[in-house]
Amino acid sequence: MPQNSLPLAQIAGVLGIPESTLRALMAERGDESGDPTLVGLTVEEAARRLGIGRTKMYEYVRAGEIRSAKIGSLRRIPAEAVGEFLARRYRTTDFGTAA
Numbered sequence: 887m888p889q890n891s892l893p894l895a896q897i898a899g900v901l902g903i904p905e906s907t908l909r910a911l912m913a914e915r916g917d918e919s920g921d922p923t924l925v926g927l928t929v930e931e932a933a934r935r936l937g938i939g940r941t942k943m944y945e946y947v948r949a950g951e952i953r954s955a956k957i958g959s960l961r962r963i964p965a966e967a968v969g970e971f972l973a974r975r976y977r978t979t980d981f982g983t984a985a
Contacts, residue, residue: 896969900976926955926962935968946971 898905927935932952933943946952951974953967 893965893969896966897972900969900973925965926957927965927968929954929961929963932963932968936972 894908895905898908901908924931929943929947930940933940936943943952947954947961947963952963952971954961954963956962
């Protein structure tokens, strides 16, 4: 399995859509991120993958809701942590009580 297909496949699974559909949506929006072989994402890259702002991503990092590591003075988020975070949030979301 290609290294870059696992996180996207996990996200598609959590969303309940085929991976090909997710890829098509990303291509349509022009959301193809840079190097898919990166294992450590910047906070900005991870936020972009989730479609949230940088400030919100920093809140999740500070709260320990998404794994990250300091490498020298840099903060990096493991690429697979983005999918794991989304899967956890999906499992804890109660769509039955939405107004």
